[in-house]
Every structure is written in structure tokens, then in C-alpha cells.
Amino acid sequence: DAGVTQSPTHLIKTRGQQVTLRCSPISGHKSVSWYQQVLGQGPQFIFQYYEKEERGRGNFPDRFSARQFPNYSSELNVNALLLGDSALYLCASSLGGVNEQFFGPGTRLTVL
């Protein structure tokens, strides 16, 4: 079975632009979570979605938004990019609840 997939692998944007990152969960998984990992730090929670509803939001500005589609794939949008948004963005999927979260390989975003 395919694991969690994310696209694109790498992305370079300039300040002020907008970006959309995509995540496809493991088949059968209904929960998707997004994390931001700045170089040299541990991942920080951004959003969790379960059954297309937002179930949690981390301490990130409103420039960050996400949604989950009927097929349980998800998009993370970041508007008005700042240099500090440069990071590895990780997506994790799970069956939901206390079940294990499986991570994708991440999208490396560089903001110039």
C-alpha cells in the first residue's frame, strides 16, 4: 500500500506570494494533520482535520489555512509568505483518534 504522499517535493517562492501544498493520506485514513518543521527544530502542529472538519489549530497566523476534501486528501495554503515561513512542511495521516500518525516525506518550502 502507498504511504502518505506530498507534493511538491520542493518549492521556492518569494515574499508576499501564496503557496498551496498537497497531501494524500494512506488509503482508509480519515485524519490528516499538518506540521511545520523549521531547520534545527522539532515539528510544530499547524492543523488537524478529521472527516473534512477542522479538529485542531496550532498557534499560527490566519495566513495559514487548510481544507480536507471528500477523498480525505488535504491542502495547506499559506498567504503573504514571509522569510520565516521557510521550512519543511509535514503531513501525517491516521485512522483518527489515538491511532498512530504516519508521516509523509514533506515539502521543502524556501521563501526568498
Added chain:
Amino acid sequence: AQTVTQSQPEMSVQEAETVTLSCTYDTSESDYYLFWYKQPPSRQMILVIRQEAYKQQNATENRFSVNFQKAAKSFSLKISDSQLGDAAMYFCAYRSQNSGGSNYKLTFGKGTLLTVNP
């Protein structure tokens, strides 16, 4: 809010030797999960081992074992017979076990970079 602290930014071990990575956490909850994740240079975060707080027995997975001290809020990872493939960044993580559809976010420490010397 829960916090996770990994006080060792870097550790090194000789191949075939044993190494212990430290983690402490702070929480007011009584039910929760603790995890160790491995992140090699390929960036894929891989679950190494998990511990349920209500279980007194320490979790083990082959060469990996934990020392869970609930009262001390300590959760260390022991890697026995270290192999070159164990070289990676290791993250300790916490997750609440509240029910009712609440979010089950993971709270990570800053990580420990493990080097395995041949």
C-alpha cells in the same frame, strides 16, 4: 500546555555499542502517549516506539527500549547494538489521550542528532 524537552542536541555512539537519549516532558494530564520518532536525512519521520502512560511496563521494539518514569516525567530511549542505519535525528513526542473527538496533535522536542561511528 504540554512541553517536551530534549537536553542533548547531539550524541554519538560506536557501532555495536549502547546509547541512551533523554527526554523530559511537562503535563498536567494523567492519560497520554509518548513516542520516539526517527528522522533520517531522507526526512521521512518514522515511529520507533510508543508508550502508553497507563502502562507501567516499559515498551520494547527489538533493539529499542524505553525507560518511562511517570512521576519524574522522564522518557528515555535506549538503543542497543547500534547500527550505522540508526544514525538520524531522534524526536521525543507527546500526545494527549483525551476522548470526545478532540485534536490529537503531537508535541515534539527539538531533537537529538545521533551519529554512529564505525
